[in-house]
Amino acid sequence: MIPIHTLIPIDKASATPIYLQIANGIIHCIRSGHLRKGLKLPGARILADTFKIHRNTLQMALDELVAQGWLEIVSRKGTFVANDLPVMRPIKFSSNETLAHYPEKTIFAVKKMGVESYAQTNFQQDRNLIITEGLPDIRIAPMQQLMREMRSIEKRSGFKKYFNYGNPQGTLYLREELSSFLSDTRGLSISSENIIITNGAQMGLYISANLLLKAGDEVVVAEPGYHTATLTLERAGAVINRVPVDDYGIDVNAIEMLCRKKKIRLVYIIPHHHHPTTVTLTPDRRMRLLNLAAQYKFALIEDDYDYDFHYSSSPMLPMASLDRHGNVIYIGTLSKTLVPAVRIGFVVAPKNFIEEATQFRRSIEFQGDTLMEIAIAELYKNGTIANHIKKAIKIYKDRRDHFCGLLQDKLSDKINFKIPEGGMCIWAKFMDADLKKVAEKASKKGLTMNNGETYNRIKNYNATRLGFSSLNVKELEKAVNILVECI
Amino acid sequence: MIPIHTLIPIDKASATPIYLQIANGIIHCIRSGHLRKGLKLPGARILADTFKIHRNTLQMALDELVAQGWLEIVSRKGTFVANDLPVMRPIKFSSNETLAHYPEKTIFAVKKMGVESYAQTNFQQDRNLIITEGLPDIRIAPMQQLMREMRSIEKRSGFKKYFNYGNPQGTLYLREELSSFLSDTRGLSISSENIIITNGAQMGLYISANLLLKAGDEVVVAEPGYHTATLTLERAGAVINRVPVDDYGIDVNAIEMLCRKKKIRLVYIIPHHHHPTTVTLTPDRRMRLLNLAAQYKFALIEDDYDYDFHYSSSPMLPMASLDRHGNVIYIGTLSKTLVPAVRIGFVVAPKNFIEEATQFRRSIEFQGDTLMEIAIAELYKNGTIANHIKKAIKIYKDRRDHFCGLLQDKLSDKINFKIPEGGMCIWAKFMDADLKKVAEKASKKGLTMNNGETYNRIKNYNATRLGFSSLNVKELEKAVNILVECI
Numbered sequence: 015m016i017p018i019h020t021l022i023p024i025d026k027a028s029a030t031p032i033y034l035q036i037a038n039g040i041i042h043c044i045r046s047g048h049l050r051k052g053l054k055l056p057g058a059r060i061l062a063d064t065f066k067i068h069r070n071t072l073q074m075a076l077d078e079l080v081a082q083g084w085l086e087i088v089s090r091k092g093t094f095v096a097n098d099l100p101v102m103r104p105i106k107f108s109s110n111e112t113l114a115h116y117p118e119k120t121i122f123a124v125k126k127m128g129v130e131s132y133a134q135t136n137f138q139q140d141r142n143l144i145i146t147e148g149l150p151d152i153r154i155a156p157m158q159q160l161m162r163e164m165r166s167i168e169k170r171s172g173f174k175k176y177f178n179y180g181n182p183q184g185t186l187y188l189r190e191e192l193s194s195f196l197s198d199t200r201g202l203s204i205s206s207e208n209i210i211i212t213n214g215a216q217m218g219l220y221i222s223a224n225l226l227l228k229a230g231d232e233v234v235v236a237e238p239g240y241h242t243a244t245l246t247l248e249r250a251g252a253v254i255n256r257v258p259v260d261d262y263g264i265d266v267n268a269i270e271m272l273c274r275k276k277k278i279r280l281v282y283i284i285p286h287h288h289h290p291t292t293v294t295l296t297p298d299r300r301m302r303l304l305n306l307a308a309q310y311k312f313a314l315i316e317d318d319y320d321y322d323f324h325y326s327s328s329p330m331l332p333m334a335s336l337d338r339h340g341n342v343i344y345i346g347t348l349s350k351t352l353v354p355a356v357r358i359g360f361v362v363a364p365k366n367f368i369e370e371a372t373q374f375r376r377s378i379e380f381q382g383d384t385l386m387e388i389a390i391a392e393l394y395k396n397g398t399i400a401n402h403i404k405k406a407i408k409i410y411k412d413r414r415d416h417f418c419g420l421l422q423d424k425l426s427d428k429i430n431f432k433i434p435e436g437g438m439c440i441w442a443k444f445m446d447a448d449l450k451k452v453a454e455k456a457s458k459k460g461l462t463m464n465n466g467e468t469y470n471r472i473k474n475y476n477a478t479r480l481g482f483s484s485l486n487v488k489e490l491e492k493a494v495n496i497l498v499e500c501i
Numbered sequence: 502m503i504p505i506h507t508l509i510p511i512d513k514a515s516a517t518p519i520y521l522q523i524a525n526g527i528i529h530c531i532r533s534g535h536l537r538k539g540l541k542l543p544g545a546r547i548l549a550d551t552f553k554i555h556r557n558t559l560q561m562a563l564d565e566l567v568a569q570g571w572l573e574i575v576s577r578k579g580t581f582v583a584n585d586l587p588v589m590r591p592i593k594f595s596s597n598e599t600l601a602h603y604p605e606k607t608i609f610a611v612k613k614m615g616v617e618s619y620a621q622t623n624f625q626q627d628r629n630l631i632i633t634e635g636l637p638d639i640r641i642a643p644m645q646q647l648m649r650e651m652r653s654i655e656k657r658s659g660f661k662k663y664f665n666y667g668n669p670q671g672t673l674y675l676r677e678e679l680s681s682f683l684s685d686t687r688g689l690s691i692s693s694e695n696i697i698i699t700n701g702a703q704m705g706l707y708i709s710a711n712l713l714l715k716a717g718d719e720v721v722v723a724e725p726g727y728h729t730a731t732l733t734l735e736r737a738g739a740v741i742n743r744v745p746v747d748d749y750g751i752d753v754n755a756i757e758m759l760c761r762k763k764k765i766r767l768v769y770i771i772p773h774h775h776h777p778t779t780v781t782l783t784p785d786r787r788m789r790l791l792n793l794a795a796q797y798k799f800a801l802i803e804d805d806y807d808y809d810f811h812y813s814s815s816p817m818l819p820m821a822s823l824d825r826h827g828n829v830i831y832i833g834t835l836s837k838t839l840v841p842a843v844r845i846g847f848v849v850a851p852k853n854f855i856e857e858a859t860q861f862r863r864s865i866e867f868q869g870d871t872l873m874e875i876a877i878a879e880l881y882k883n884g885t886i887a888n889h890i891k892k893a894i895k896i897y898k899d900r901r902d903h904f905c906g907l908l909q910d911k912l913s914d915k916i917n918f919k920i921p922e923g924g925m926c927i928w929a930k931f932m933d934a935d936l937k938k939v940a941e942k943a944s945k946k947g948l949t950m951n952n953g954e955t956y957n958r959i960k961n962y963n964a965t966r967l968g969f970s971s972l973n974v975k976e977l978e979k980a981v982n983i984l985v986e987c988i
Binding site: 042045078081115116117119122124125127137138149152155157160162164167174176179181185202204205212220225228245307308312337340353355357364380381384404 | 851
């Protein structure tokens with residue numbers, strides 16, 4: 015037999031167990047013809063010595079290969095490469111085919127998605143304390159219940175149909191539960207026909223923007239505002255008009271002036287806890303904005319991503335609940351209510367909009383995540399989500415109070431902020447400190463925060479969002495202490 | 502107290518249990534102010550009589566309301582509307598607000614997604630036998646193992662990080678497992694950097710098409726071809742050029758002629774089991790097409806949605822495995838390998854393409870379904886997927902043989918077809934029968950089949966795809982018997 019160990023390099027640092035590296039290596043040799051059918055392998059001890067590994071490890075590799083059908087044990091004779099190999103032997107379609115490296119780059123040019131790329135938020139790799147943006151605390155979310163519901167889909171015969179193709183609008187079951195929930199909590203008198211389930215709020219925005227806009231359409235956003243939304247609107251063709259935000263929300267006078275000058279197609283707002291400044295749009299501005307929308311017939315995208323988390327017990331009803339004419343496209347999500355990895359969001363709009371959005375969603379991905387939809391519907395039905403929201407409000411309110419107290423005690427001469435009525439963040443204006451340097455230093459000391467780049471690109475507020483919701487009291491104290499050291 | 506039963510209509514036909522209807526109705530009355538804080542409720546017997554329901558049912562409603570905090574029991578005094586109400590009382594932001602109907606339509610025009618809409622495939626509602634398209638048999642898929650892995654994410658402390666925000670390219674863990682699997686089964690010598698995970702093959706196509714095309718770009722597809730892909734390419738701006746397919750696959754001469762006449766940006770092909778005709782592109786045509794791609798620098802989208810299911814034990818390696826220059830964008834999916842509701846697909850391409858695709862995916866939905874990705878990665882690692890494929894090949898091959906045998910016995914004078922080497926369907930040309938009428942009749946008798954509309958719109962082949970993979974032998978016999986009755 016050929017010295018197969020020379021063909022099977024073992025990487026002891028790899029995440030793949032050694033026995034599996036060997037098993038896969040032997041499969042590779044069988045496939046490539048280096049080990050022919052029917053070949054008798056040397057004894058396990060000899061092989062183990064050849065590979066310089068423990069005999070048990072080698073035995074695991076052999077067991078794996080026998081289980082997969084690559085090897086056969088003939089009793090009292092030994093171990094052989096199987097004559098009837100288990101899987102497909104793909105045909106090479108060219109005789110002068112040689113093992114080539116996969117190409118480094120495409121031969122053709124690929125559209126660039128723009129220099130202003132979306133911020134990376136792969137928090138899975140981050141071992142720091144994280145106060146970047148507002149994150150839900152994954153430790154308090156009812157994930158056990160969610161996973162239990164998920165698993166029970168497989169066990170309930172009536173639910174197995176959900177393994178098949180489904181409706182790109184989202185399963186009826188979830189849309190019905192959700193329309194009741196939205197009616198109860200947000201005063202939206204809607205039916206399941208007014209809802210499309212999306213993969214998080216971002217897909218709601220992507221679909222709405224691309225359905226509403228063609229290149230050159232005039233769109234209004236707030237400044238400072240939610241950068242990712244602005245980018246999504248721009249990529250859908252929008253010409254962006256920025257209007258200021260003050261302590262009472264977006265400047266509706268400025269919007270009216272724009273409407274007089276040009277045809278505004280769409281206004282994007284976060285009336286409840288504006289991103290990034292956390293202010294709430296006042297009732298009279300809301301009424302005026304709705305009236306303007308009716309008069310100038312523009313679409314209002316109301317992004318209400320953290321409605322559930324309001325700490326004064328009196329959130330303002332969404333503008334969508336007062337929409338008489340069909341101006342408002344209302345976007346929400348469960349990624350903040352549960353955990354970010356649960357990509358269930360929704361759009362509420364008049365039926366004609368939802369129908370086209372459904373067609374569009376179908377062209378993007380056929381359908382959403384039915385299994386997650388069903389599990390979430392069950393959690394709505396049995397009250398788990400409502401109960402979790404109650405619990406989370408209490409916890410996050412305490413954390414907000416604690417965090418704001420700490421900042422006021424220790425950093426009131428360095429950071430300016432208002433206590434937010436809801437949400438998961440404060441909008442912190444740094445008086446003199448260089449935010450980028452602070453964030454850089456903090457990261458080295460074990461604290462990840464947003465360096466403000468996304469918020470201060472149009473105008474420099476020297477401000478950033480600091481999230482409090484995902485850290486407990488002890489962790490918040492640690493985080494603030496690091497902040498104090500770094501400013 | 503007001504006669505609350507008049508405000509709470511009970512619908513005995515509803516899926517919502519009656520006690521929950523009453524509980525929700527009472528919550529509504531409390532919220533709306535019809536039942537004020539501190540109000541004492543009548544005794545349970547009186548209330549039960551008022552609602553004309555059994556006292557136990559009423560007690561369940563009361564228990565629910567107490568548990569949720571809407572009612573309080575004061576011992577020896579009675580049941581009261583709680584003074585400290587449990588959830589948020591949203592503020593109405595207008596005083597002259599009246600309960601309005603939600604608008605029927607938007608006030609602004611919404612882009613129409615086109616008359617040629619995607620076919621509806623909501624098979625969840627269908628109680629017929631289904632031979633529409635090729636569907637995997639959800640009964641044989643390893644869903645129990647998948648759901649177990651899913652649930653274990655919540656139980657393994659090292660995996661909880663996956664509840665947080667993740668990478669829009671897909672989790673590294675799955676991309677690494679998948680690149681090994683693709684290398685083993687398809688001869689693709691790639692790394693995790695050459696893979697983006699998508700929501701099914703459709704999202705791979707959507708992203709690729711929109712990344713590659715601008716309005717007016719010339720694109721080549723096969724005729725007959727996969728209608729949904731053509732539509733996706735058109736919506737991304739493509740001008741469609743159709744070239745014929747014969748028994749050896751797409752006509753490469755015709756593609757070369759087009760290349761000489763105009764700048765071709767992209768060619769879309771399904772070389773393995775062409776949709777709809779199931780033919781496999783021959784090796785020499787593959788080589789010629791790859792050479793053409795290199796010469797004319799066009800992108801080749803290789804859609805390989807059912808590579809795994811080949812019954813002659815010798816599938817052809819994908820064209821991507823021989824790509825030397827970076828021409829091929831390779832698309833695959835697990836929706837056929839497992840079940841349609843598992844929306845995990847992938848694109849394999851040179852790194853520069855994957856990077857832009859990742860940015861694009863982020864703008865659509867931030868990230869994919871991390872939890873499903875991790876569960877699938879585990880199934881790759883522990884061999885479940887490889888084993889399932891082996892099992893499914895055996896089962897589907899038997900079904901193909903049985904189905905084709907039945908058709909030859911009973912319908913050889915009505916239907917023309919070739920036995921496909923792989924996949925889940927046959928391409929059935931009906932000699933005289935009116936396909937639409939056949940499908941209509943069949944549906945009434947309990948058999949759902951495609952009436953051919955999507956396949957015969959450019960040219961009338963009077964043909965449709967009949968799927969055999971999701972029905973067992975008995976069901977196939979039933980299906981063919983219904984077909985016989987309907988032709």
